Amino acid sequence: MSEIVNPRPSYGKKMCVSCQADVEDKTAFPIKEDRIIRGLRAIKMRLGIAQMNKLFVCESCVPKHAERRRSFERTMLFASVFAGFVVLLLLYSTISSGRFDAWVVISAFVVALFALLLSLFRYAPAIESGSFQPSKPPPPAPVPEPEEPEERPETAAKKKPAYKPKKKR
């Protein structure tokens, strides 16, 4: 009797990132493995606690998840702007004061990094693009290009003849 039923037994289960349920036989949308997920997985593998689950969002969690994702994107945007602003402000004040203070520069980067790390607490991964459009109306039909003649008769007539009628001397 063969025990090998699952061809990839080491590769975890299909799990919803929102409700942690097994979505093996549910409608679910795959999660995009972005840098943050790969980073977390790398850390977990090093610690030996990686589960290697395949990440999904199940159908019933999609509205909730989409809201979390939007919130995260807003937070991340705000944190990035804030971090950039803090760094620029502190660098500017250091430069304009005429003396370079390493501590000011370091603390500027620490504050900026901290702002970005804080926004990670709201992290919600993106749903794989193409598999699902979260509650967005379908994009308007592309406007057909005005005047795109397939082949105008004159263009066809202007086509180069097979032979060369003129010969340069």
Ligand SMILES: [Zn+2]
């Ligand atoms: Zn779920």
